[in-house]
Amino acid sequence: MAQAQVACDKCGATLVPNAAYCERCGERTRRARRLVRIAIRVDLLFFLMVVSLVIGFTWIYAAQH
Numbered sequence: 001m002a003q004a005q006v007a008c009d010k011c012g013a014t015l016v017p018n019a020a021y022c023e024r025c026g027e028r029t030r031r032a033r034r035l036v037r038i039a040i041r042v043d044l045l046f047f048l049m050v051v052s053l054v055i056g057f058t059w060i061y062a063a064q065h
């Protein structure tokens with residue numbers, strides 16, 4: 001794992017350990033941005049799974065009639 005970020009990328013203020021946001025300017029820390037990216041990926045994966053299930057069931061239903 002990358003070393004902890006100690007200062008804000010935007011304003012340079014010192015960050016609280018494991019902070020998600022800068023207390024001075026509100027900028028997201030690198031750690032928080034990475035977590036958001038992972039969350040989006042999981043959401044996308046779930047969405048694709050639901051879509052493929054719907055398409056699969058529609059195809060099976062259409063094939064039976």
Ligand SMILES: [Zn+2]
Nearest residue numbers: 008011022025
């Ligand atoms: Zn800042």
